[in-house]
Amino acid sequence: MYLTKTLVTAALFLVLSSCATIVSKTKYPVTIDSYPRDANITITNRRGEQIFTGETPALVRLKSGSGYFRREIYEITISKKGYVSRTVEIRATLNGWYFGNIFYFQTIGFLVVDPATGAMYRINQLDVYEKLEVDSKTKNVTQREPQLHIYDINEIPEAWKSKLVAIQ
Numbered sequence: 001m002y003l004t005k006t007l008v009t010a011a012l013f014l015v016l017s018s019c020a021t022i023v024s025k026t027k028y029p030v031t032i033d034s035y036p037r038d039a040n041i042t043i044t045n046r047r048g049e050q051i052f053t054g055e056t057p058a059l060v061r062l063k064s065g066s067g068y069f070r071r072e073i074y075e076i077t078i079s080k081k082g083y084v085s086r087t088v089e090i091r092a093t094l095n096g097w098y099f100g101n102i103f104y105f106q107t108i109g110f111l112v113v114d115p116a117t118g119a120m121y122r123i124n125q126l127d128v129y130e131k132l133e134v135d136s137k138t139k140n141v142t143q144r145e146p147q148l149h150i151y152d153i154n155e156i157p158e159a160w161k162s163k164l165v166a167i168q
Helices: 002-016 019-023 096-103 107-117 136-142
Strands: 027-035 040-044 050-055 058-063 073-079 086-091 127-131
Touching: 027 073, 040 058, 050 058, 086 127
Parallel strands: 027 127
Antiparallel strands: 027 058, 040 050, 040 073, 073 086
């Protein structure tokens, strides 16, 4: 009886297990930072759903799968007032451990478990760092440098002449 339970348990483990699900993970920690700091972060998934909002620096756990046999694709938008926004795309890629199912003849793991859990994919880009550039439109308006203009008396408008002060 004990031998039968052990054999059945071992058989179920072999049949229902899958290589990528056991060896790897389905959520990956991604660090997001920017210069300047305290920029706004918005992360959307492949369905256009907003899954995270926050400020840099941030650590976000992103799922590698988006359903049965679908890798996840994320768009990370980093923005700050007075700076040009930047968008970075992160795509999950095929996990090498997924092919371990072939060596153990794990058809259920190959066709069902790993694709359903998302373990057949992995996220390789674990760090996102973006340097935001100052928006040239904003720079011209808010950060205008003082300028010196020298005019001849004959070049200035008549309205200015009443405000002129004689220098002795």
